[in-house]
Amino acid sequence: TQLLEQSPQFLSIQEGENLTVYCNSSSVFSSLQWYRQEPGEGPVLLVTVVTGGEVKKLKRLTFQFGDARKDSSLHITAAQPGDTGLYLCAGDTGGFKTIFGAGTRLFVKA
Amino acid sequence: DVKVTQSSRYLVKRTGEKVFLECVQDMDHENMFWYRQDPGLGLRLIYFSYDVKMKEKGDIPEGYSVSREKKERFSLILESASTNQTSMYLCASRPNSVRKLFFGSGTQLSVL
Numbered sequence: 001t002q003l004l005e006q007s008p009q010f011l012s013i014q015e016g017e018n019l020t021v022y023c024n025s026s027s028v029f030s031s032l033q034w035y036r037q038e039p040g041e042g043p044v045l046l047v048t049v050v051t052g053g054e055v056k057k058l059k060r061l062t063f064q065f066g067d068a069r070k071d072s073s074l075h076i077t078a079a080q081p082g083d084t085g086l087y088l089c090a091g092d093t094g095g096f097k098t099i100f101g102a103g104t105r106l107f108v109k110a
Numbered sequence: 111d112v113k114v115t116q117s118s119r120y121l122v123k124r125t126g127e128k129v130f131l132e133c134v135q136d137m138d139h140e141n142m143f144w145y146r147q148d149p150g151l152g153l154r155l156i157y158f159s160y161d162v163k164m165k166e167k168g169d170i171p172e173g174y175s176v177s178r179e180k181k182e183r184f185s186l187i188l189e190s191a192s193t194n195q196t197s198m199y200l201c202a203s204r205p206n207s208v209r210k211l212f213f214g215s216g217t218q219l220s221v222l
Contacts, residue, residue, distance in 0.1 A: 009150065031209060042114070042200050042213025043153075088152065092209050096141065096160060097168070102152040 003027075004091050006101030013079055014109050021074040021104045023089035030094040032065055032072045037086040037103075079108045113137070116201050116214035123221050129188040131217050133201030140206050142184035144168075144176060147198040147216070159184055191221045 005024045013019055023032070031050045035043035047056050049065035049072060056063045060083075062075040076083055089101040117132035135142065141160050145153040145168075155168030157176040165176050173195060177185045184203075188195055198218050202211040 004152075006152075033209070033211075035211075040119075041215050042202070043211075044213070045210050048209065090153075090211075096158055096166065097155060098209075098211060100145075100153040102150055 004089055004099050004101040006089055006104055008104060009102065010105045010107075012107045012109065015081060016078050017108075019076050019079060019106070021087055021089075021106075022071070023073065023101050024071045025091060025099075026070065027091070027099075028069050029091035029099075030069075031092040032069070033090040033092065033098070034063055034072070034074055035088040035090060037088060039085075043086075043088055076106075079106075081108045081110045084108050114201055114203055114212050114214040116199075116217050118217050119215065121217055121219045123188075123191050123219065125192060125221060127188075127191050127221075129191050129219065129221075131186040131188075131199055131201075131219070133184045133186070133203075133214055134182050135184075135203040135212070136182065137203070137205070137212070138181065139203035139212070140181075141204050142178065143202040143204075143211070144174075144184065144186045145200045145202065146170070147200055153200065156186065191219075193221050195219065196221045 007022050033048045034046045037043040047063045052067045052069045054065045060077045064073050087104045091099040114135045143158040144156040159165045159178040175187045200216045201214040
């Protein structure tokens, strides 16, 4: 069974702080996605990383795919209250299934 | 924008009841999925469908069935609801051409 371990599970920080969320697996994925979910809504895709070592930036968010395509990280610079939400990493197996991590619940205090 | 619509935001049912969760997508996507989301467990795949009338078991299909009679609609059925099926249920769709999942807003089901 392919698993994605996400850490930390919960993070509460002050506005302006930086943070990193990690997503690790013993399996290789053809691509890895990061979703963000707000209360009462479904997850929304933030980014897809495909190539080992790839780095993508989305404003203050930086996503990295590990060289071996088994792990990924999400770094947020100068977090804002609007960044509050549940962040989910998801590994694409190349078939129909997408494997999700358990999520990191982020709370940014003003 | 793609819209995935789940028929109910909240449902409360009794143990043993038959429960139908409906999902409709408006972008002609081939693939549709049902996940359940529980705290600390993430999203777990119940069933998926890659074409009309086609269905495949996901990781946790026990106690559930699905129906896809039309391309835009994918229904999840709990034949006899049990308390351990209390959860958030998320429907998603995606086309064959991209790996991005489009999710509905979810149905929070409580089985009492």
